[in-house]
Amino acid sequence: MIDVILTGDVLKTMAKAMVALVSEARFHFKSEGFHSRAVDPANVAMVIVDVPSDSFEVYSVDEEEVIGVDVNRVHDISKTIKSKELVELKVEGSTMTIKFGSVQYSVQLIDPSAIRKEPKVPNLELPAKIVMDAGEFKKVIQAADKISDHVVFRSDDSGFYIEAEGDVDKIEFHMSEGELIEFNKAVARSMFSVEYLKEFVKIAGSGDLLTIYLGTNYPVRLIFDVCDGKAKVEYILAPRIEE
Numbered sequence: 001m002i003d004v005i006l007t008g009d010v011l012k013t014m015a016k017a018m019v020a021l022v023s024e025a026r027f028h029f030k031s032e033g034f035h036s037r038a039v040d041p042a043n044v045a046m047v048i049v050d051v052p053s054d055s056f057e058v059y060s061v062d063e064e065e066v067i068g069v070d071v072n073r074v075h076d077i078s079k080t081i082k083s084k085e086l087v088e089l090k091v092e093g094s095t096m097t098i099k100f101g102s103v104q105y106s107v108q109l110i111d112p113s114a115i116r117k118e119p120k121v122p123n124l125e126l127p128a129k130i131v132m133d134a135g136e137f138k139k140v141i142q143a144a145d146k147i148s149d150h151v152v153f154r155s156d157d158s159g160f161y162i163e164a165e166g167d168v169d170k171i172e173f174h175m176s177e178g179e180l181i182e183f184n185k186a187v188a189r190s191m192f193s194v195e196y197l198k199e200f201v202k203i204a205g206s207g208d209l210l211t212i213y214l215g216t217n218y219p220v221r222l223i224f225d226v227c228d229g230k231a232k233v234e235y236i237l238a239p240r241i242e243e
Contacts, residue, residue, distance in 0.1 A: 002029050002065055002091035005058040008081035009227045013203050015075040017233040020199035021047050023072050026112050029061045039119040045196050046119055048234040055230035068110030077105050126213040128155045131182035134224055135206030140173040141197045150240055153214055154189040188214040190239040200235045
């Protein structure tokens, strides 16, 4: 049996991270904590969510269990939960109950075997490493979304750049080594879809950490440390081919 208690912000993040790409997913409850990963129907992006057991207020899992979850349903429920509110998740048979305050939802689970097979995580050797405030990244992606459907990430010894160009407007975001939390000055450049990125940044807040691993015309790894370090969400996004 699964019986865990966590804060609302962690549950919100788990659901929001997954719903950015899929409508249903396998949730793994292991002795070391929660894990889920999925790839979007177009095979363009992958999401990996990890919440260690000590990030839960209570974590009681008899043995490793895998459940199939309607992510849209959990996401909708989580919208009414306050960030610091305690939430109990209990799984018995084919039902998961979500209880917070005086409210209790009963959610029907999905047979895990009916959900698309989980992807293998690609082994990517990406030269550039950039660590920055996730809230800053969120702001520039939201700004880029207003003028273009794609952005360029690039790095060199002068810093990290995000550039977007529309029919009329252009945005350039630049942070030097001194402004970044960590930066190895490696040279890299790739173009990515804003449509995906604007969904990814919904989990990020000011003060959260974002680690970016970037290559040239390779997928990018975006690793968000969120909820005061209680949860880690990684997105891997394939590049757009430049014309």
